[in-house]
Amino acid sequence: MRLAVFRLVFLGAILVGMTSALAQAPASIPPFTLKKFESDETVSLDQFSDGIVVLDFFAYWCVPCRKVSTELEEHVQQYYAGKKGNPAGKPVQVLSLNIEQGRAARTRQYIRQTGASLVLDDVDGRVYKALGGRGIPYVIVLAKESGQWNVLYAHAGYEGVDKIRQVIDSVGAAAGRSPTDEPVVSLPATHAVEIGSDGLWSNDILLTDTTATHIYMLGKTEFRTSYSFSTLEVDYNPAEEAFVFWREPANVTEERHTLQESIQHSLTPALTMNGSFGGYDGFQDYRSLWLNEFYRQEYPAGYEEAKPRGANIGAGLLWEYAPTTAFAQVDYAWQTDTIAPGYEKKPFLPLARGRSELDTHTVSVTLENILTPTLRSQAIGLVTDTTGRELRYGGQASLNWALAENWVLRSTVGYSEEAPRFEAWFVEETLETDIDGRWFFSLTGRWYEDTGEIDDSLLLSSAAPELETWHVGLGIRWQGEHSALKLSGGPYFTRYGALGPFTEPFQNLYRERDWGIVQLAFSHQF
């Protein structure tokens, strides 16, 4: 336990030691002149010298920029145009500055979708650099006072339109109507839905999972509600042993329902708070179902019907310590499970029922960084504490690498361990190519190996022996303006090692299997 605390403190020290890289804008800038997007016509900053100018730096590939550009056009440009200026009567102009030189068609599409009305090209980044830009979205508010353009507000990331309007309304406030008279802007909510189905089958087991998720974004808060329906179907086939005549094959089917809610709320532009809770009712996996049927047949006199279920609650904090390029997140989750327990019958003793209530506490730290212009990384470290067991340490490192304009390689390696002797490794690689910006094809390979689950205290141990698995899959994805669809699948192979002593009854549970995997996912934003 002391070692675990040391590791957490070590992680915390690293996080606290990181330096924040917030935008450093100058107090004022000289006027500039830029060309309009796809035009030879130029626009000079001094054309707006009697008013206030809002600069919105964007690129078509910047996902958060879309929301910023849309809101600035609708709730700043059009709002103040309708009111004939800010409370002091100063006109307000939003200038959208495109910093991306390539793929003009994508930029045209971005402008059409966001409604940006005056777009200038800053593709060499001259103005962006002069204003100390270090990430987009980057929003600047300028006003000309005493003959020079003063920077009233500069922020990488987005604090919301209320903040921008507060700054605009404060310009020359004493001369006009009070900014407090203005109503607080009400932003429209946006929605997204996702539906995903996974299937995994062998010649005696069929597993399915279908999850529907609704994402509701309102201002600085995002609500994510998901419901999953899972099925487990097992052709239970017990081991044949001498003088054991009571075991019978059976077809066992179960359903599981899961409901999960998570909430994200931006406390500040750099800090986001996360919270989640949920629960499920039903068997979590096919091995528990298989073992439950075994114990039901083996001990009909003392067996009690299992009703697996569970609940969880979690909280976390996301820190964007370098705007748009580096994130650190710390999460804590508590889960309680009521499981289908094991049974044991020793000579001259009554039937013993194993532990059925488990509590699991998990602390995890996630780091995400843009390392180079072609590499994005994510690292997850976690410590898990489950009732009656030693601490489990786990880690996962992912690297997404843009090999070329239309090729991406996604690599993940993971490791976990638990005393006294459990260790597991896995590696997954996905190579994806972009055919025309809408159609993507992928090839996935995965390999996993562990040393076998921890031996249990029962004489008749149901713990899995060492396991090796591998998977190869092909995928196709279509990506539209607001929707995306993916279909993938392939073979999956599981190979267990030799069973230990007194574990012959489970040889059909832990036998080698050849599986098929299929995955279908759809998302739509509106």
Add this chain to the structure above:
Amino acid sequence: MKKVFLFALLVGSVGCGSVGQVSISDQRLVSKPNMLFSQSGVFVYQNRLIAQIEPGSATSGGGQAAGCTSCK
């Protein structure tokens, strides 16, 4: 082995990420949807059902706890 892995994981990621920032004009490729670490099933490549078989691949929840009926 675990110490080497955890050390490489932390120092590699934090160290590289904190040294310097990639300028915005160079971020186009890393900002593509398939370069992000998304929660969306459309961009997640791991089948959720595999966690039922591989007790060492879960990175959240109590799945590994519920997977064994009597493990210590």
